[in-house]
Amino acid sequence: MRKITIDPVTRLEGHGKIEIFLNDAGKVANTYFQVPELRGFEKFSEGRPAEDMPQITQRICGVCPEAHHMASTKALDELFHVDPPSPAKKLRELLYSAFYVTDHTTHFYILGGPDFVMGPDAPVAERNILGVIGKVGLELGGAVINARMQNHKIIQMVGGRAVHPVFGLPGGVSKALNEEERKEIEQIARDSVEFAKLSLKVFDDIVLQNKEYVDMIVSDAFTHRTYYMGLVDENNKVNFYDGKVRVVDPEGKEFAKYAPREYLKHVAEHVEPWSYMKFPYLKNVGWKGFADGKDSGVFRVAPLARLNAADGMATPLAQEAYEKMYSTLGGKPVHHTLAMHWARLIELLYAAERLLELSQDPEITSPDIRTIPTAVPDEGVGIVEAPRGTLIHHYVTDERGVIKKANLIVATVNNAAAINMSVKKAAMALIKPGKEITEGLLNRIEMAWRPYDPCFACATHNLPGSSPLPIEIYDSKGKLIKKFPAG
Amino acid sequence: MKTVVLGLGNPILSDDSVGFRVAKLLQSRLDESEVTILEAGVAGLNLLDLLVGYDKAVIIDSIQTGEGKAGEVYRLDPKDLDKTRHTSSSHELNFATTLALGKRLGLALPQQLIIFAIEIKDASTFSEQCTPEVEHAIPVCAGMVAQELRGD
Numbered sequence: 165m166r167k168i169t170i171d172p173v174t175r176l177e178g179h180g181k182i183e184i185f186l187n188d189a190g191k192v193a194n195t196y197f198q199v200p201e202l203r204g205f206e207k208f209s210e211g212r213p214a215e216d217m218p219q220i221t222q223r224i225c226g227v228c229p230e231a232h233h234m235a236s237t238k239a240l241d242e243l244f245h246v247d248p249p250s251p252a253k254k255l256r257e258l259l260y261s262a263f264y265v266t267d268h269t270t271h272f273y274i275l276g277g278p279d280f281v282m283g284p285d286a287p288v289a290e291r292n293i294l295g296v297i298g299k300v301g302l303e304l305g306g307a308v309i310n311a312r313m314q315n316h317k318i319i320q321m322v323g324g325r326a327v328h329p330v331f332g333l334p335g336g337v338s339k340a341l342n343e344e345e346r347k348e349i350e351q352i353a354r355d356s357v358e359f360a361k362l363s364l365k366v367f368d369d370i371v372l373q374n375k376e377y378v379d380m381i382v383s384d385a386f387t388h389r390t391y392y393m394g395l396v397d398e399n400n401k402v403n404f405y406d407g408k409v410r411v412v413d414p415e416g417k418e419f420a421k422y423a424p425r426e427y428l429k430h431v432a433e434h435v436e437p438w439s440y441m442k443f444p445y446l447k448n449v450g451w452k453g454f455a456d457g458k459d460s461g462v463f464r465v466a467p468l469a470r471l472n473a474a475d476g477m478a479t480p481l482a483q484e485a486y487e488k489m490y491s492t493l494g495g496k497p498v499h500h501t502l503a504m505h506w507a508r509l510i511e512l513l514y515a516a517e518r519l520l521e522l523s524q525d526p527e528i529t530s531p532d533i534r535t536i537p538t539a540v541p542d543e544g545v546g547i548v549e550a551p552r553g554t555l556i557h558h559y560v561t562d563e564r565g566v567i568k569k570a571n572l573i574v575a576t577v578n579n580a581a582a583i584n585m586s587v588k589k590a591a592m593a594l595i596k597p598g599k600e601i602t603e604g605l606l607n608r609i610e611m612a613w614r615p616y617d618p619c620f621a622c623a624t625h626n627l628p629g630s631s632p633l634p635i636e637i638y639d640s641k642g643k644l645i646k647k648f649p650a651g
Numbered sequence: 652m653k654t655v656v657l658g659l660g661n662p663i664l665s666d667d668s669v670g671f672r673v674a675k676l677l678q679s680r681l682d683e684s685e686v687t688i689l690e691a692g693v694a695g696l697n698l699l700d701l702l703v704g705y706d707k708a709v710i711i712d713s714i715q716t717g718e719g720k721a722g723e724v725y726r727l728d729p730k731d732l733d734k735t736r737h738t739s740s741s742h743e744l745n746f747a748t749t750l751a752l753g754k755r756l757g758l759a760l761p762q763q764l765i766i767f768a769i770e771i772k773d774a775s776t777f778s779e780q781c782t783p784e785v786e787h788a789i790p791v792c793a794g795m796v797a798q799e800l801r802g803d
Contacts, residue, residue, distance in 0.1 A: 203775060205777045223661055223662055224663070270696055274696070293748070294752060305755070309756060309758070312696060313700060316697075326697075328692065
């Protein structure tokens with residue numbers, strides 16, 4: 165097989181793509197998951213007051229701005245050496261839980277659901293939420309829109325603005341909650357719990373009762389035995405907002421547990437010549453290439469990883485759902501990538517239950533929402549679980565709090581190596597010499613990366629005419645033989 | 652007729668802020684008692700939330716057609732975006748699908764919808780400024796939108 169050098173600059177056209185290279189025999193030789201580079205963030209941040217960062221960084225992504233806002237705010241707490249009062253932390257977690265409800269709902273019904281509801285062989289034109297609604301009914305479609313709208317309302321109430329809140333301050337938040345708002349949030353939370361239960365039932369009816377889908381989920385082509393990372397609370401239960409970072413090995417044993425500020429002792433970044441992306445790996449295991457196993461430093465983040473890295477869920481219904489998933493799939497940890505969709509719905513339920521808990525907390529309407537910082541700022545790290553994985557904001561400032569250095573490790577980058585591996589393994593299992601490369605086959609390859617819902621801080625909206633992640637297949641001479649979608 | 656003008660974009664990604672910038676310019680020029688002018692850095696379903704309840708919507712956004720010159724302004728109809736109806740990512744529930752979804756669910760979406768799209772050069776460098784050709788297009792586009800709203 166000829167060695168092909170891929171220069172990202174000549175290959176990319178603004179959005180990401182997957183490239184599959186075949187060898188002379190027509191088998192998959194290699195695959196590359198390419199992302200465009202966003203340039204100049206460090207320079208852009210230098211000279212800015214650190215307190216602006218929650219507003220600025222939430223603009224990086226139009227889909228999960230609340231995650232950046234929260235990580236940034238927590239970095240400010242540490243930067244200014246200030247601990248927010250308990251009501252402020254609860255308000256932050258309340259807003260964050262509402263955000264999770266909107267985000268996980270959107271992901272399952274728009275992204276993950278269609279593959280299973282319509283089936284991987286359904287034509288592209290039907291494999292979307294419109295097809296889903298056509299199949300499961302308008303009422304469910306309405307429930308999806310409603311769950312999102314109501315929780316966005318919570319974000320607006322608590323955070324001052326929907327989607328891009330003006331909320332986080334070092335040492336607290338900008339606004340307290342009154343009883344009227346609290347009551348409204350409590351009701352929305354109850355509805356959200358019901359909606360989450362319904363979503364798990366939809367998954368059960370449509371996916372788990374369908375043998376073909378279950379076979380696909382547990383198939384080796386979509387399985388990787390990696391390390392897993394996620395935030396846990398002091399009881400080692402999944403927590404999106406706060407806690408320590410916990411890593412378990414491929415057998416589920418705890419490998420590391422650390423406070424945010426220690427992340428550089430545990431995570432390093434590997435560089436490949438064919439990608440703008442850096443590939444984080446566990447420093448204390450080492451980079452051994454794009455490989456599975458205990459000896460490889462590759463780790464995964466996001467819903468399935470979080471559940472694998474924790475000992476359980478902190479709320480009762482989610483805990484029940486968690487136990488059901490693990491008993492169905494043969495124990496912990498679960499290595500089947502497609503199970504991320506299931507784990508996501510368990511997290512949806514947890515987020516709704518947690519939202520309800522917090523809305524009923526006696527402290528939630530307290531006016532004590534800010535500790536004013538008095539210490540001199542220097543350096544701060546804030547880590548949250550974004551829906552797509554562990555998100556890190558790291559700021560270094562001068563003594564006035566003006567940014568000297570800002571580093572972000574966005575959630576999906578932690579999954580970068582795993583995404584490459586997932587695509588390659590699926591491609592190798594599905595593309596065989598002499599076998600026709602159909603749309604259905606290529607969609608199954610797409611199903612290998614879709615569970616990760618990659619977010620590379622792209623532009624906030626789709627560019628008409630382009631597909632988010634086209635797949636291009638090249639023969640052994642480097643000639644493009646198939647492109648999907650074709651347009 | 653309840654009208655909304657929506658400037659879409661990302662205010663920190665160079666040319667991708669152009670929709671925002673046009674909306675901001677219009678805010679200083681138009682009487683906001685007659686028309687609502689919003690800036691939004693959102694996509695997909697979040698966009699739907701912003702359109703509900705209006706009779707007419709004018710959307711301003713950046714575009715990279717691969718063929719045009721930076722700074723060119725196009726006036727588009729939702730039907731022009733119809734052939735892009737395809738989604739495989741929650742980040743990419745594109746506009747055409749979003750509209751179709753809203754209609755299917757019976758949401759009160761605007762009957763009249765016009766899109767002004769500005770051809771851009773750079774949407775991958777962090778900056779609060781647009782590139783020169785795109786900066787020049789901002790008042791041009793604002794003029795076209797104002798004309799559209801007057802019914803010329």
